[in-house]
Amino acid sequence: MSELHAIEEVILQYFKGLHQGDASLLRQVFLPAAVICGYYEGELVNVELPGYLHILRNMSAPERIGEEFDMSLTAIDLIGNTASVRTRYLFEALNYVDHLSLVKINGEWKIVSKVFHHD
DSSP: OHHHHHHHHHHHHHHHHHHTTHHHHHHHHHHEEEEEEETTTTEEEEEHHHHHHHHHSSSSGGGGGGGOEEEEEEEEEEEEEEEEEEEEEEETTTTEEEEHHHHHHHEEEEEEEEEEEEE
């Protein structure tokens, strides 16, 4: 499997986890100490993975509220064992853009940080 394909698979799992509200899927693709930062409805969110999963558990997953799967990977910049990925998706009627940083650790790609924006 090519590195680009491996990264795409990680992002697909990330999208499935978001869409379904499945914290276990998300835990698999993030480094446990990953940092998530951005503004949600004007309030700064700056948490590590456990805090992020807690926030998501209190939100309505798109699948549960009947939102279509509207998530796409828009860019990958791969350099050695690091990658920068940009995604866009619909979540609770908000359009998000994520900038995800990934690192290949012990042969597996993991998301180590997420910076997000929504309209």
